[in-house]
Amino acid sequence: xxxxxxxxxxxxxxxxxxxxxxxxxxxxxxxxxxxxxxxxxxxxxxxxxxxxxxxxxxxxxxxxxxxxxxxxxxxxxxxxxxxxxxxxxxxxxxxxxxxxxxxxxxxxxxxxxxxxxxxxxxxxxxxxxxxxxxxxxxxxxxxxxxxxxxxxxxxxxxxxxxxxxxxxxxxxxxxxxxxxxxxxxxx
Numbered sequence: 001x002x003x004x005x006x007x008x009x010x011x012x013x014x015x016x017x018x019x020x021x022x023x024x025x026x027x028x029x030x031x032x033x034x035x036x037x038x039x040x041x042x043x044x045x046x047x048x049x050x051x052x053x054x055x056x057x058x059x060x061x062x063x064x065x066x067x068x069x070x071x072x073x074x075x076x077x078x079x080x081x082x083x084x085x086x087x088x089x090x091x092x093x094x095x096x097x098x099x100x101x102x103x104x105x106x107x108x109x110x111x112x113x114x115x116x117x118x119x120x121x122x123x124x125x126x127x128x129x130x131x132x133x134x135x136x137x138x139x140x141x142x143x144x145x146x147x148x149x150x151x152x153x154x155x156x157x158x159x160x161x162x163x164x165x166x167x168x169x170x171x172x173x174x175x176x177x178x179x180x181x182x183x184x185x186x187x
Contacts, residue, residue: 002029005086005178006079007110007171008102009163010095013049018068018098020045020055022161023075024168025082028178031171037078038161039064039071051158060161072101079105086178090114090141090167092186112184114148114170115139119180122147141166148173 005028011020023037042065045055056062064074085106089095092109096102116133117123128136142156145166156163
Protein backbone atom coordinates (compact mmCIF):
# COMPACT_ATOMS: atom_id res chain seq x y z
CA UNK A 1 0.00 0.00 0.00
CA UNK A 2 1.21 3.43 -0.93
CA UNK A 3 1.87 6.20 1.57
CA UNK A 4 2.89 9.81 1.20
CA UNK A 5 6.37 10.91 2.25
CA UNK A 6 8.39 14.14 2.09
CA UNK A 7 11.88 14.94 0.85
CA UNK A 8 13.35 18.01 2.50
CA UNK A 9 16.39 20.12 1.73
CA UNK A 10 17.57 23.24 3.50
CA UNK A 11 20.12 25.94 2.82
CA UNK A 12 21.89 27.92 5.51
CA UNK A 13 23.77 31.21 5.64
CA UNK A 14 27.28 31.75 6.96
CA UNK A 15 25.85 32.13 10.48
CA UNK A 16 24.50 28.54 10.16
CA UNK A 17 20.89 29.81 10.23
CA UNK A 18 18.23 28.36 7.96
CA UNK A 19 17.63 30.69 5.05
CA UNK A 20 15.42 28.43 2.92
CA UNK A 21 13.57 25.12 2.91
CA UNK A 22 12.28 23.05 0.04
CA UNK A 23 9.85 20.16 0.47
CA UNK A 24 8.63 17.71 -2.13
CA UNK A 25 5.77 15.42 -1.16
CA UNK A 26 5.64 12.16 -3.13
CA UNK A 27 3.89 8.83 -3.39
CA UNK A 28 5.87 5.92 -1.93
CA UNK A 29 4.80 3.54 -4.67
CA UNK A 30 5.49 5.64 -7.76
CA UNK A 31 7.99 8.13 -6.26
CA UNK A 32 6.15 10.79 -8.25
CA UNK A 33 5.80 14.32 -6.90
CA UNK A 34 2.38 15.22 -5.53
CA UNK A 35 3.05 18.71 -4.18
CA UNK A 36 5.87 20.99 -3.08
CA UNK A 37 6.57 23.87 -0.73
CA UNK A 38 9.34 26.46 -0.75
CA UNK A 39 9.91 28.94 2.05
CA UNK A 40 12.51 31.63 2.64
CA UNK A 41 13.34 32.58 6.22
CA UNK A 42 13.38 36.30 6.97
CA UNK A 43 15.72 37.84 8.14
CA UNK A 44 18.20 34.92 7.82
CA UNK A 45 18.18 35.05 4.01
CA UNK A 46 19.62 38.58 4.18
CA UNK A 47 22.80 37.32 5.89
CA UNK A 48 25.69 36.59 3.55
CA UNK A 49 25.73 33.04 2.25
CA UNK A 50 27.40 30.90 -0.37
CA UNK A 51 24.17 30.14 -2.26
CA UNK A 52 22.04 33.20 -1.56
CA UNK A 53 22.11 34.09 -5.24
CA UNK A 54 19.84 31.09 -6.06
CA UNK A 55 17.19 31.72 -3.40
CA UNK A 56 15.02 33.03 -6.21
CA UNK A 57 15.50 30.56 -9.02
CA UNK A 58 13.93 30.30 -12.47
CA UNK A 59 11.37 27.50 -11.99
CA UNK A 60 10.83 27.82 -8.26
CA UNK A 61 7.64 29.34 -6.90
CA UNK A 62 8.16 30.91 -3.48
CA UNK A 63 5.32 30.00 -1.16
CA UNK A 64 6.33 32.37 1.60
CA UNK A 65 9.06 34.75 2.80
CA UNK A 66 8.51 35.05 6.54
CA UNK A 67 9.88 34.51 10.03
CA UNK A 68 10.95 31.08 11.19
CA UNK A 69 7.83 30.74 13.33
CA UNK A 70 5.51 31.46 10.42
CA UNK A 71 7.40 29.16 8.01
CA UNK A 72 7.42 26.41 10.68
CA UNK A 73 3.63 26.65 11.07
CA UNK A 74 3.25 26.49 7.28
CA UNK A 75 5.50 23.44 6.99
CA UNK A 76 3.70 21.50 9.73
CA UNK A 77 0.32 22.34 8.17
CA UNK A 78 1.62 21.33 4.71
CA UNK A 79 2.93 17.98 5.98
CA UNK A 80 -0.25 17.30 7.98
CA UNK A 81 -2.44 18.17 4.97
CA UNK A 82 -0.71 15.39 3.02
CA UNK A 83 -0.58 12.91 5.91
CA UNK A 84 3.22 12.77 5.90
CA UNK A 85 4.80 10.61 8.61
CA UNK A 86 8.24 10.05 7.04
CA UNK A 87 10.79 12.66 6.03
CA UNK A 88 13.77 11.90 3.80
CA UNK A 89 16.84 14.03 3.21
CA UNK A 90 20.32 13.58 1.79
CA UNK A 91 22.73 13.73 4.74
CA UNK A 92 19.61 13.96 6.89
CA UNK A 93 21.35 14.66 10.20
CA UNK A 94 22.15 18.17 8.90
CA UNK A 95 18.54 19.03 8.05
CA UNK A 96 17.20 17.17 11.11
CA UNK A 97 19.52 19.18 13.34
CA UNK A 98 18.27 22.47 11.91
CA UNK A 99 14.57 21.60 12.02
CA UNK A 100 13.78 20.98 15.67
CA UNK A 101 10.10 21.66 14.90
CA UNK A 102 10.02 18.51 12.74
CA UNK A 103 11.91 16.13 15.00
CA UNK A 104 8.76 14.20 15.94
CA UNK A 105 8.58 12.84 12.39
CA UNK A 106 10.44 9.70 11.31
CA UNK A 107 13.56 10.83 9.46
CA UNK A 108 15.57 8.80 6.93
CA UNK A 109 18.91 9.49 5.28
CA UNK A 110 18.93 8.94 1.51
CA UNK A 111 22.74 8.99 1.55
CA UNK A 112 22.84 5.86 3.74
CA UNK A 113 21.59 3.88 0.75
CA UNK A 114 22.89 5.96 -2.15
CA UNK A 115 26.54 6.01 -1.02
CA UNK A 116 26.84 2.31 -0.09
CA UNK A 117 27.68 -0.42 -2.58
CA UNK A 118 25.38 -2.93 -0.89
CA UNK A 119 22.39 -0.69 -1.75
CA UNK A 120 23.54 1.14 -4.88
CA UNK A 121 24.16 -1.25 -7.78
CA UNK A 122 26.01 1.48 -9.72
CA UNK A 123 28.83 1.34 -7.15
CA UNK A 124 30.97 -1.47 -8.54
CA UNK A 125 34.09 -3.18 -7.22
CA UNK A 126 36.39 -0.65 -8.90
CA UNK A 127 35.10 2.15 -6.65
CA UNK A 128 37.16 3.05 -3.59
CA UNK A 129 34.98 2.10 -0.61
CA UNK A 130 35.39 1.81 3.15
CA UNK A 131 34.99 -1.61 4.81
CA UNK A 132 31.39 -0.63 5.56
CA UNK A 133 30.70 -0.39 1.82
CA UNK A 134 30.43 3.42 1.78
CA UNK A 135 32.24 5.33 -0.92
CA UNK A 136 35.38 6.99 0.46
CA UNK A 137 34.79 10.11 -1.64
CA UNK A 138 32.44 11.57 -4.22
CA UNK A 139 29.23 10.60 -2.44
CA UNK A 140 27.52 13.98 -2.32
CA UNK A 141 24.26 14.69 -4.12
CA UNK A 142 25.94 15.88 -7.30
CA UNK A 143 28.22 12.85 -7.69
CA UNK A 144 25.53 10.32 -6.79
CA UNK A 145 22.97 11.96 -9.08
CA UNK A 146 25.48 11.80 -11.95
CA UNK A 147 26.30 8.17 -11.23
CA UNK A 148 22.68 7.03 -10.99
CA UNK A 149 21.25 9.09 -13.84
CA UNK A 150 24.16 8.86 -16.27
CA UNK A 151 23.84 12.64 -16.70
CA UNK A 152 27.46 13.65 -16.09
CA UNK A 153 26.71 17.29 -16.93
CA UNK A 154 24.33 17.61 -13.96
CA UNK A 155 25.22 20.34 -11.46
CA UNK A 156 23.52 20.74 -8.10
CA UNK A 157 21.86 24.17 -7.93
CA UNK A 158 21.88 24.57 -4.11
CA UNK A 159 18.38 25.96 -4.13
CA UNK A 160 16.50 24.06 -1.41
CA UNK A 161 13.51 23.14 -3.60
CA UNK A 162 15.44 22.11 -6.71
CA UNK A 163 17.75 20.06 -4.50
CA UNK A 164 14.78 18.33 -2.81
CA UNK A 165 13.47 17.48 -6.29
CA UNK A 166 16.86 16.04 -7.23
CA UNK A 167 17.00 13.99 -4.02
CA UNK A 168 13.61 12.50 -4.87
CA UNK A 169 15.09 11.62 -8.27
CA UNK A 170 17.98 9.88 -6.52
CA UNK A 171 15.49 7.79 -4.55
CA UNK A 172 13.67 6.91 -7.78
CA UNK A 173 16.95 6.00 -9.54
CA UNK A 174 17.99 3.77 -6.62
CA UNK A 175 14.78 1.80 -7.06
CA UNK A 176 14.46 0.90 -3.38
CA UNK A 177 11.13 0.64 -1.63
CA UNK A 178 10.30 2.97 1.23
CA UNK A 179 10.55 -0.04 3.57
CA UNK A 180 14.17 -0.62 2.52
CA UNK A 181 15.07 2.78 3.99
CA UNK A 182 14.45 1.49 7.54
CA UNK A 183 18.23 0.88 7.73
CA UNK A 184 18.66 4.61 7.08
CA UNK A 185 16.50 5.84 9.94
CA UNK A 186 17.91 8.83 11.80
CA UNK A 187 17.80 8.41 15.57
